[in-house]
Amino acid sequence: MKTCIHLHTEESEQSVFYQLVDEDIKTNVGDIFEYSDKYYYQLGRKAKEEFDKEDLKTGKYKVVSAYLEPTIDGTERYIFIRPIQE
DSSP: OEEEEEEOOSSOSSOSEEEEESSOOOOOTTOEEEEOHHHHTTSOHHHHHHHHHTTOOSEEEEEEEEEEEEETTEEEEEEEEEEOOO
16 A cells, blocks of 8 residues: 655645655554655655755654545555644
8 A cells, every 4th residue: 555645834734745655654643753764765856856845854743634545556545744843
């Protein structure tokens, strides 16, 4: 199963960036998710530029929404995450 990670900034109402990964990331609303270098390094050059342009960072995020969605290829997991203010 693939997971589509949608990242928010602290100020954004909607996600400003998303990434599809070949991994089933099982998480629930309210969980803490570590968006680590592992995910950042999977991005292509243009995607890294967009990530950096949005001033996103690796680190701890709070899961604000999570659900499964049927697709032609099976099922995808969607998680929406917002940075934790430290």
